[in-house]
Amino acid sequence: MSRPLYRGLSGGSGRLWGGGGGSPFDKIEKLKDFSENGSGHEISSPFGANRSRQSLKLGLFKLGFALVVLFALLGSFHWIAYISSASQVKFYRGYRRLQEQLIADLSVVVELSHGVGKPKELEFCLPFLENYVPCYYNVSESSDLAETDGQIQYQRLCDRSFSNEQGGCLILPPKNYRIPLRWPTGRDFIWKENVKITGQEFSSGSLTKRMMVEEEQISFHSGSFMVDGVEDYSHQIAEMIGLRNDLNFNEAGIRTVLDIGCGFGSFGAHLFSKHLITMCIADYEVSGSQVQLTLERGLPAMISSFTSKQLPYPYLSFDMIHCARCGINWENKDGIFLVEVDRLLRPGGYFIWTSLTNTHRALRNKDNQKIWTLIHDFAENLCWDMLSQQDETIIWKKTSKKKCYSSRKAGPPVCGKSHDIESPYYQPVNPCIVGTRSQRWIPIEQQSPWPSRSNPNSTELSNHGVHPEDFAEDSLKWNLAVRNYWSLLSPLIFSDHPKRPGDEDPSPPYNMLRNILDMNAQFGGLNAALLEAGKSVWVMNVVPATSYNYLPLIFDRGFVGVQHDWCEAFPTYPRTYDMVHAGGLLSSHMQKRCSILDIFIEIDRILRPEGWVILQDSTNLVEAVRSLTAQLKWDARMIEIEGNKEERLLICQKPFFRKLLQ
Numbered sequence: 001m002s003r004p005l006y007r008g009l010s011g012g013s014g015r016l017w018g019g020g021g022g023s024p025f026d027k028i029e030k031l032k033d034f035s036e037n038g039s040g041h042e043i044s045s046p047f048g049a050n051r052s053r054q055s056l057k058l059g060l061f062k063l064g065f066a067l068v069v070l071f072a073l074l075g076s077f078h079w080i081a082y083i084s085s086a087s088q089v090k091f092y093r094g095y096r097r098l099q100e101q102l103i104a105d106l107s108v109v110v111e112l113s114h115g116v117g118k119p120k121e122l123e124f125c126l127p128f129l130e131n132y133v134p135c136y137y138n139v140s141e142s143s144d145l146a147e148t149d150g151q152i153q154y155q156r157l158c159d160r161s162f163s164n165e166q167g168g169c170l171i172l173p174p175k176n177y178r179i180p181l182r183w184p185t186g187r188d189f190i191w192k193e194n195v196k197i198t199g200q201e202f203s204s205g206s207l208t209k210r211m212m213v214e215e216e217q218i219s220f221h222s223g224s225f226m227v228d229g230v231e232d233y234s235h236q237i238a239e240m241i242g243l244r245n246d247l248n249f250n251e252a253g254i255r256t257v258l259d260i261g262c263g264f265g266s267f268g269a270h271l272f273s274k275h276l277i278t279m280c281i282a283d284y285e286v287s288g289s290q291v292q293l294t295l296e297r298g299l300p301a302m303i304s305s306f307t308s309k310q311l312p313y314p315y316l317s318f319d320m321i322h323c324a325r326c327g328i329n330w331e332n333k334d335g336i337f338l339v340e341v342d343r344l345l346r347p348g349g350y351f352i353w354t355s356l357t358n359t360h361r362a363l364r365n366k367d368n369q370k371i372w373t374l375i376h377d378f379a380e381n382l383c384w385d386m387l388s389q390q391d392e393t394i395i396w397k398k399t400s401k402k403k404c405y406s407s408r409k410a411g412p413p414v415c416g417k418s419h420d421i422e423s424p425y426y427q428p429v430n431p432c433i434v435g436t437r438s439q440r441w442i443p444i445e446q447q448s449p450w451p452s453r454s455n456p457n458s459t460e461l462s463n464h465g466v467h468p469e470d471f472a473e474d475s476l477k478w479n480l481a482v483r484n485y486w487s488l489l490s491p492l493i494f495s496d497h498p499k500r501p502g503d504e505d506p507s508p509p510y511n512m513l514r515n516i517l518d519m520n521a522q523f524g525g526l527n528a529a530l531l532e533a534g535k536s537v538w539v540m541n542v543v544p545a546t547s548y549n550y551l552p553l554i555f556d557r558g559f560v561g562v563q564h565d566w567c568e569a570f571p572t573y574p575r576t577y578d579m580v581h582a583g584g585l586l587s588s589h590m591q592k593r594c595s596i597l598d599i600f601i602e603i604d605r606i607l608r609p610e611g612w613v614i615l616q617d618s619t620n621l622v623e624a625v626r627s628l629t630a631q632l633k634w635d636a637r638m639i640e641i642e643g644n645k646e647e648r649l650l651i652c653q654k655p656f657f658r659k660l661l662q
Contacts (some may be wrong), residue, residue, distance in 0.1 A: 139153055156309070158569060176195055186297060236390060237395065250275055253446075256560060261326030265299040269299055270295065275451075280302075281301070283303070286618070306308075315435040316344075318349060321335065323351075343430065384398055440463060454558050455557075474523050489508060489612055511536055520585040522550055540561060566602075573607065585595055636651070
């Protein structure tokens, strides 16, 4: 039985052992105390002379030892200075990361330690919340917030916790919900019961003109709202730009497209086959939602609208912006929505507007002619060149020359430095022209064509404050991670049925997943690694509003994404993503407005049944949050990362509760 190290340490005596004087150590301490109290020379001893010589030798030894230590320290300081001069930035950055990691880890562990006992499973929400999207409110009756023209309009107002809005419950899918078909079949056929479309909407003809409705499925294979179909429409746009056909979009520098009021994504689905990626945006709709159906087809989309706020994208991000009967009155509010289009367009980018009011017949009407004149003159004052007009379609090209802005006689002014914000997060629409001071002001014709654009050179990286070494390290990390993820997500690995002896695991299919949301995208490395590995996916790259903003770099690489505050609900419908990935999100969770459980409930809302969640973070954080997965009813496994003892993977799958739906 071992004894205490500090037995007897009590009171004011300061002794290590208590008692009278039985210990030899007490005698030594008493002699030492006496000799050091200033009166030790009064002790008479026959060994006084020898003790003096020993003291002199001891003093000389101490002096020599001190000199050796001093020279050693000077050498060490010189060596440290040499190292720090060679890698001062990296050393400082590593220290800051270590410091922030420690604070974040403690914050999360303290937050999770507040719960006492076994965590309680969350209840399921009531059926009427099956298509619930937090933060959107009807503002049709408020003239201060929107111009609605008598139509129902919703606006995003996230002024409270989304988990409180839905009561902190788990949203169930519709009664007859079915797992979507794999890409590319799922692009053309979706299950009718998976989306909220009323019988009235079917009978009105607004949807049946765009799709074929069968007993269980909705088919998009037959074309779109265009009379001649999407392919002919795309070919027409290419010719109006001056290209031979739509196969030449990439050669013209076009890669990222913003489709406003996209219908159900047919235009974006077609452009995907031409190596373009199209982000569909549309207003929040209670039913028959364009965004919900587009995501159900496996295409990029999010809820967003041209109202009083700027879109959550950086300036100079899109090579083409498309509006086909999108319902926006571009002449309203002194043309400020056209200024927002200009903000998002790259130099030399294209704005395509297709509307019934653009035909020569419609322009015979005096009201239509007046509106057209206002829009035409305003576009000219934005330094846009009108390239062509055919039938309902007009195409403008944004200038690449900054001199144009100083030679204008009218139009929006160029923003000052204080208003020239690269990535505003739902700030009021800016009435001035931005981006002219940016190093990213590069005409689309001078951009690297896809896919070489996804690998920026050192000069391009320096524009974003990224070191080439850090970028290369990040790329290697995600290339390895994607190989591991694809193996781990194989249904056979997670099957409860044992594998027969001699059987080999088949390679997981390339189209096992389609819609992926990366909650902490950093440089977009996961997106790049997935495409490099030949996976048939697209990634919504999300940059947290509280972290360093690399979203401009993500767009410059030819990807799409959005800035978002994870203490607010993500602007999408329930059950719209196959996989949610969070690398380092827990470590960076420094907000106090919401809990980690709130964020996990939001992940559950946007995740499809049988969808996957992958968390990669420090070991202690992953272990701490694992208990939350039980509350969410997720199937969870913690996996060690080879060669990395500091981090763990937590891989979870959201079950499909079929029994509850009967």
